[in-house]
Every structure is written in C-alpha cells, then in structure tokens.
Amino acid sequence: xxxxPEIRRAADKLEQALLGKPLTEVWFAFPQLQxxxxxxxxxxxxxxETRGKALLTHFSNGLTLYSHNQLYGVWRVVEHGDPPxxxxxxxxRLAAGEQAIxxxxxxxxxxxxSDTLASHPFLQRVGPDVxxxxxxxxxxxxxxxSARFRRxxxxxxxxxQAFLAGLGNYLRAEMLWQAQLLPQxxxxxxxxxxxxxxxxxxxxIPRHSYQMRGTMDENRHHGAVFRFKVFNRTGKPCExxxxxxxxxxxxxxxxYWCSGCQH
Numbered sequence: 001x002x003x004x005p006e007i008r009r010a011a012d013k014l015e016q017a018l019l020g021k022p023l024t025e026v027w028f029a030f031p032q033l034q035x036x037x038x039x040x041x042x043x044x045x046x047x048x049e050t051r052g053k054a055l056l057t058h059f060s061n062g063l064t065l066y067s068h069n070q071l072y073g074v075w076r077v078v079e080h081g082d083p084p085x086x087x088x089x090x091x092x093r094l095a096a097g098e099q100a101i102x103x104x105x106x107x108x109x110x111x112x113x114s115d116t117l118a119s120h121p122f123l124q125r126v127g128p129d130v131x132x133x134x135x136x137x138x139x140x141x142x143x144x145x146s147a148r149f150r151r152x153x154x155x156x157x158x159x160x161q162a163f164l165a166g167l168g169n170y171l172r173a174e175m176l177w178q179a180q181l182l183p184q185x186x187x188x189x190x191x192x193x194x195x196x197x198x199x200x201x202x203x204x205i206p207r208h209s210y211q212m213r214g215t216m217d218e219n220r221h222h223g224a225v226f227r228f229k230v231f232n233r234t235g236k237p238c239e240x241x242x243x244x245x246x247x248x249x250x251x252x253x254x255x256y257w258c259s260g261c262q263h
Contacts, residue, residue, distance in 0.1 A: 004052070004166020005210035005226075008131050010075055011048045011055055014101050017077045018045050021096035025080075028109075029091045036063065036111050045094070052126045052165030056117075057094075064117050066110045067092070073106025130166040130206045140164070141199040144187040154198075155183025155250045166206065170231040173256045174209075175201040177230045182262050183250055230256040 002010075026040040040059060049056040055075075057065040067073070073091075078084055080100050088104035095101075103109070112120060127143070128135050143149060149163055157163050158172040176183060178201040179194065187195060212226040229239060233256060234247040243260025 002053070003168030003171055003209075004050070004130050004206050005171075007053055007055070007166065008050050008210050011050050013077055014055075014057075014075055015045070015048050017099040017101055018094060018096045019048070020044050020046070023094055023096050025093060025095035025100065027093040029089070030109060033109065033111055045096075050131065050166065051123055051129050052161045054122060054126075062114060064112045065092070066108075066112055066117070066120065066123075067103055067106055068108040068122065069106050070108055073108075074104050076102045076104065078102060126161045126165040127163050128165065130164045130171075130202065131210055135203065137196070137199045137203060140202050141195060144195060144199060150188040151186055153183060154181060154185050154187070155255070157187075158183075158202075159251055159253070164202065167202075169253045169255075170228065171206055171209070173231045174205050174229055177258060177262060178205060180262050182257065183255065230258060232256065 022042050022044055023040055026037045028034050028037060039061065040063070044060040045057055046060050047056075047058045049058065054066060054068045057067070059065070069075075072088075074088070076084060078100050080095050080098050083090075083102070086104065090102060090104055091106050091109055092103035093100055110116075110120075117123070128139070143163065149157060152160075152163075154176060155172070158167050158175065159169065161167070172183075175198070179198040181190075181194070181198060187198075190198065209226040230245050233245045236245050237243070238245055238258040238260055241258065241260040243258050245256055245258055247254060247256050249255065
C-alpha cells in the first residue's frame with residue numbers, strides 16, 4: 001500500500017508532464033463531471049497537491065479536481081494519442097502538448113470550487129500532510145500533545161490519517177525505531193527530550209524516504225534508495241545495537257522492532 005512518499009512521487013510525475021501547459025483535451029467518465037470538460041480546455045494545471053492518499057489537481061480557473069485512488073485507482077503518464085493496453089476503466093484524461101495523464105479505476109472523483117474544497121468531508125477529516133514543507137517539528141510536537149491525540153498509543157496513532165496524512169505502516173516502524181520507542185507509549189507520558197526526538201523523526205523519515213525514492217526491495221543496490229532499519233528485516237541484526245529484529249502484528253498490520261534498543 002503506497003504511503004505519503006510514494007504518492008508525492010506519483011504527483012511529481014503528473015506535474016512534470018502537464019504543469020503550466022494549456023490543456024488541449026479534458027475527458028471525464030462520470031456524467032456529472034462532463035459539463036466541465038469544455039470550460040477546462042485552455043486552462044492550465046497550476047499545482048498537484050497531496051493530502052494523504054488524495055490528490056488535488058488545481059486548475060488556473062480556480063477549480064480543483066479531487067481524486068482518491070482508494071484500493072484500485074492509479075494514475076499513468078502517456079504520450080498523447082498513445083493509450084496503454086489495459087483492462088482498467090478510464091476515469092479521467094487530461095492532455096497538453098505531447099503528453100497526457102490518465103486516471104484509471106478510481107471511483108472517488110469530484111470537481112470542487114474554493115468553497116466546496118474548504119468544506120470537503122475527507123479534507124476536513126485528515127491532518128496536515130507529512131510532506132508539507134511548511135509543517136514544522138514544533139507543530140508536530142504540539143499536535144502530539146493536543147487533547148485529541150496525547151492519550152493515544154503511538155502504534156495506532158501513527159496510522160491515523162486524522163493525525164498526520166500520508167503516514168503508513170513502514171513509516172510507523174521506522175519512526176518508532178528512530179525515536180527508540182515501543183508502540184505502547186503515549187505522547188503524554190514522554191519526557192520532553194524523547195517527545196522532541198519523536199516529532200523530528202515524524203518529519204525526517206518520510207522526507208528522507210521521498211528524497212531517496214524509498215523502496216521495499218532490499219536487493220536493490222544501485223542508485224539513491226531509502227534503506228529500512230527495521231521494516232521487513234525480521235531476524236537481521238539491528239544496526240544500532242545488534243539485537244535481532246522482531247516481527248509481530250499491530251493494528252492488524254505487520255510491525256517490526258528491535259527489543260534491544262526500543263523501550
């Protein structure tokens with residue numbers, strides 16, 4: 001399941017294809033969206049924003065295409081006029097210049113104006129995106145200590161998109177290892193130094209994964225990649241203390257940790 005860094009890299013590819021170019025083709029599968037097709041011709045994509053697993057494609061006329069891939073949705077970049085062979089159902093096609101971006105199989109797609117964007121139920125429910133460059137360690141620490149989240153066990157909190165959007169299972173394991181914490185801890189019980197360490201890890205690790213093109217392939221040895229410290233490393237020695245990495249289940253998801261240096 002892709003997490004914030006993977007979703008941001010997918011958005012980067014879409015931006016590289018069409019950002020700032022006048023749209024020459026706009027097509028939507030859903031009838032309620034088709035009335036917007038002609039009005040978007042000639043407009044430009046000004047930004048593609050990520051909010052957890054949702055993408056917000058902002059157009060120069062003030063409209064925003066909201067899309068959430070759920071389990072099956074996927075975006076593709078193709079050469080204009082050269083659709084890929086696939087059995088997936090095409091939902092959105094936007095073209096400009098020599099390239100087009102295609103959204104397949106997603107069912108949660110809307111066009112929003114500034115008012116409906118501000119009041120959208122999903123966007124109101126999720127927290128700040130963990131890859132938002134404006135998000136600071138101090139803000140994350142404040143969020144950890146808020147009345148809403150301070151009594152939550154970290155193991156569940158770090159999968160809750162209402163806390164920080166874009167976090168997921170591998171990031172959870174890596175952040176807790178970095179902060180030398182077990183998932184049973186609660187923010188309200190942590191000493192100030194440990195809380196700061198955790199808040200720093202919550203931003204540093206997703207951003208590092210994004211920059212290093214994070215991969216779950218431990219056999220990949222070329223190029224800049226994000227190396228897991230505990231995730232998917234059962235039975236291998238912890239690089240910090242040498243204890244063998246353990247695996248269990250937490251919040252119905254696999255969890256990896258070092259019993260030697262996570263306390």
